[in-house]
Amino acid sequence: MARTRIAEILKQDTPPGTVTVMGWVRTKREAKSFSFLEINDGSCLANLQVVADRGVSGYDESVVAARTGASVKVEGTVVPSQGQGQRWELQATKVELLGAAAEDYPLQKKGHSMEFLRGISHLRPRSNLFGAVFRMRSRMAYAIHRFFQERGFVYVHTPIITGSDCEGAGEMFRVVTMDGEAAKSGAEEFFGKPTYLTVSGQLEGETFASALSDIYTFGPTFRAENSHTSRHASEFWMIEPEMAFCDLAGDMDLAEEMIRHLVSDALESCAEDLAFCNQFVDKGLVERLQLVRDQAFERISYTDAVELLRASGETFEYPVEYGLNLQSEHERYLTEKHFRRPTTVYDYPKEIKPFYMRRNDDGKTVAAMDLLVPGIGEIVGGSQREERLEVLRANLAEHGLEESHYDWYLDLRRYGTVPHAGFGLGFERLLMFVTGVANIRDVIPFPRTPGAAGF
RNA sequence: UCCUCUGUAGCUCAGCGGUAGAGCGGGUGGCUGUUAACCACUAGGUCGUUGGUUCGAUCCCAACCGGAGGAGCCA
Numbered sequence: 001m002a003r004t005r006i007a008e009i010l011k012q013d014t015p016p017g018t019v020t021v022m023g024w025v026r027t028k029r030e031a032k033s034f035s036f037l038e039i040n041d042g043s044c045l046a047n048l049q050v051v052a053d054r055g056v057s058g059y060d061e062s063v064v065a066a067r068t069g070a071s072v073k074v075e076g077t078v079v080p081s082q083g084q085g086q087r088w089e090l091q092a093t094k095v096e097l098l099g100a101a102a103e104d105y106p107l108q109k110k111g112h113s114m115e116f117l118r119g120i121s122h123l124r125p126r127s128n129l130f131g132a133v134f135r136m137r138s139r140m141a142y143a144i145h146r147f148f149q150e151r152g153f154v155y156v157h158t159p160i161i162t163g164s165d166c167e168g169a170g171e172m173f174r175v176v177t178m179d180g181e182a183a184k185s186g187a188e189e190f191f192g193k194p195t196y197l198t199v200s201g202q203l204e205g206e207t208f209a210s211a212l213s214d215i216y217t218f219g220p221t222f223r224a225e226n227s228h229t230s231r232h233a234s235e236f237w238m239i240e241p242e243m244a245f246c247d248l249a250g251d252m253d254l255a256e257e258m259i260r261h262l263v264s265d266a267l268e269s270c271a272e273d274l275a276f277c278n279q280f281v282d283k284g285l286v287e288r289l290q291l292v293r294d295q296a297f298e299r300i301s302y303t304d305a306v307e308l309l310r311a312s313g314e315t316f317e318y319p320v321e322y323g324l325n326l327q328s329e330h331e332r333y334l335t336e337k338h339f340r341r342p343t344t345v346y347d348y349p350k351e352i353k354p355f356y357m358r359r360n361d362d363g364k365t366v367a368a369m370d371l372l373v374p375g376i377g378e379i380v381g382g383s384q385r386e387e388r389l390e391v392l393r394a395n396l397a398e399h400g401l402e403e404s405h406y407d408w409y410l411d412l413r414r415y416g417t418v419p420h421a422g423f424g425l426g427f428e429r430l431l432m433f434v435t436g437v438a439n440i441r442d443v444i445p446f447p448r449t450p451g452a453a454g455f
Numbered sequence: 456u457c458c459u460c461u462g463u464a465g466c467u468c469a470g471c472g473g474u475a476g477a478g479c480g481g482g483u484g485g486c487u488g489u490u491a492a493c494c495a496c497u498a499g500g501u502c503g504u505u506g507g508u509u510c511g512a513u514c515c516c517a518a519c520c521g522g523a524g525g526a527g528c529c530a
Contacts, residue, residue: 029489036489049490067481083488108466108480109491115522116466171528200530225528226456238530318526328526381530426530439523440530451521 003073007044015078015088021048022098024126025070027109028063035063037095039074042125045132045272049081049089050074062097068109069101069126111280114442121446121455129280132273133435133443136266140431143265144218144239147258153214153241158201160220163193164405171224172196173234197222201240202422203356203409206385209242209420210412216241218427226450230439231376233428235448242422248358248367248384251421252344255371255380256297258425259342264293266434274435282436288374289434291341298334298343302326302365305334305345312338323349328377335374342373355395356409357383369423376433382423389413 004019023041030036033054038047052063052074066072076092083089106120107127117124124130145155161175175195189195201217208215221238241254266274267289278285300308309320309330314337318327326345335343346369347360357366371380386392392413396403403410431443441447446455 027490029487029492031487031489032485034488038490047490051488081488083490085490103481104465105481106465110466110479111491112466118522221530223529227526227528228456228523229525229527230523232529236530325528378530424530429530 005043006039006041006046006048009048009078009088009090010044010046012078012088015080018075018077019090020073020075021050021090022073023048023071025066025068025072025101027068028066030064037063037066037072037074037092039072039090040126040131042131042135045128045135045276046086049083049086050076050092050095051089052092052095056092057094058096062095065097065100066095067101067103067105069105069107071098071101072096073098114439118441118447125445128276129437130442132270132276133431133437134445136270136273136435137431137443139270140262140266140434141218141427143262143269144258144427147261148216148241151214153216154208154212156201156205156208156212156215156217157219158198158204158217158240160198161191161195162198162204163191163195164203171226172199173222173224199223200238200424202242202424205240205242205422206420207408207412209244209422210416210418213244214241215243228450230441231429231432233440233444233447233449234453236440236444237427239425239427240422242420244418244420246384246421247419248346248369248421251382251384251423252299252346252369252371255369255382255423255425256342256344259371259373259379259430260293260297262430263289263434267293277435277437281438285436292373295341297371298339298341300334300343300345302345302348305330308338309333323351325352331370331372331377332374335372335377340374342371344369344371346370353383355399355401356385356392358386359391359395367421371423373433375436376429379429379433380423380425382421384419384421387413387417387419389417 002020003022006021006023009016009019021039023039026038026040026047028035028037035052037050037052039050040047052059056063062072073096074090074092075094076090078088079091081087081089107123117127117130125134173196175197177190198221200221201219205215205217217240219237220235222235224234225232243250274286303322305326306320306322312333314333316329318329320330335341347365348368349364350359350366353366353368357368360367367384369382370378373379386395389410392410393403396406428440428443432440435443437443441449
């Protein structure tokens with residue numbers, strides 16, 4: 001099945017001669033004595049225009065029968081195109097229909113609504129937009145690994161099934177066997193105790209940072225929250241670096257450097273797909289990404305942010321007050337109106353943050369940080385972790401958590417504790433930011449949300 | 456979990472208390488180095504479901520189901 005990818009053909013400066021191309025028919029324009037077929041194989045956004053004369057081998061059985069959606073194999077010669085709109089085209093010598101498409105093939109040449117395409121998750125990657133999005137998803141995953149590997153971080157696979165039942169990061173899915181009776185009684189738990197799908201690999205990540213210094217995780221994460229928004233899914237991917245011998249400042253530095261690196265990589269290596277997103281999804285996308293790449297990020301303490309918001313004269317639906325969480329509208333004001341750039345907010349009141357964050361010397365705040373980006377809001381959340389055993393125990397007590405559940409976590413503080421810090425990056429949030437796509441369901445191949453787990 | 460909007464042809468939508476229409480898509484024919492091609496003809500809908508109001512409901516009311524957006528929570 002030797003073939004040449006369309007991306008390979010289209011990037012040539014001189015025609016590559018005779019090739020065999022395989023792909024799916026995006027559209028066909030038929031004339032009396034010949035046809036134009038536009039073929040896409042997913043290797044790039046652009047189609048390859050095939051010119052098939054009526055005399056071509058297999059014309060009646062293949063070219064005539066090849067409707068939009070059909071798969072074909074085309075042999076021919078790459079030649080400069082006589083028409084506008086493409087540099088090269090394939091002058092076919094032989095066309096073979098690999099798989100016909102029934103006439104009810106749902107993807108039309110016209111634009112479809114995102115809602116409709118969500119209903120056909122198995123076919124939507126054949127559309128321009130979803131092809132672009134999922135090529136970029138792949139590229140961003142690669143760029144993330146490269147970013148960390150080049151800096152000496154070790155990739156750690158933290159467990160997907162976990163026994164930590166109070167990580168404080170949201171509602172969890174319970175793991176049970178198919179035998180309902182045993183699950184109900186609890187007597188015959190498969191693992192001997194209740195288990196859940198992970199909501200974060202952070203605590204496990206800390207154990208490896210306490211051995212290998214700089215580590216990161218990159219894997220699926222599950223939240224059983226019944227949220228119905230464009231930014232939440234029940235299953236998503238998260239990147240969680242954790243660094244020993246690192247404080248909050250170093251943590252913020254890394255998060256900002258990472259975001260800038262990924263945006264820069266997208267601009268460089270996904271130019272064609274980005275241009276498409278810029279035209280059809282978000283007209284300001286490329287310009288915004290260029291600003292992120294080129295400008296310094298803003299950094300402001302929670303305390304100063306609250307003051308700034310109160311002094312802004314802006315009327316908010318929810319009150320701005322020290323001790324309250326910043327609302328979406330507040331974050332939006334900071335990144336979209338006031339600073340107009342990615343902004344890191346740090347040093348939050350201890351009452352609104354989890355037990356593991358490091359208590360600051362002021363006694364009121366913890367060394368936490370959220371990196372906010374325009375259009376999305378929080379994309380990174382992180383902190384310096386509490387490395388002092390007694391302070392951590394006090395935090396557990398203050399949060400009403402049972403110390404015995406955190407034995408192994410406390411051990412890290414008993415045996416050679418070190419200052420350390422880390423953060424979590426929502427992979428899909430990053431993709432939304434980088435593609436301009438407004439709904440998280442449209443950057444996940446088969447999204448899982450409350451009430452929806454199709455395919 | 457709460458609030459709001461929405462459900463008419465394959466898709467996007469219009470419509471109206473008297474049982475339905477457009478554009479695109481599909482099919483057929485024609486035409487052209489075409490490119491969201493063009494022209495003509497044509498097929499296709501128990502108007503989300505179940506009740507209620509009414510002489511009569513796709514239209515009004517209620518419940519339910521599905522979809523979307525927002526809030527909260529977070530990534």
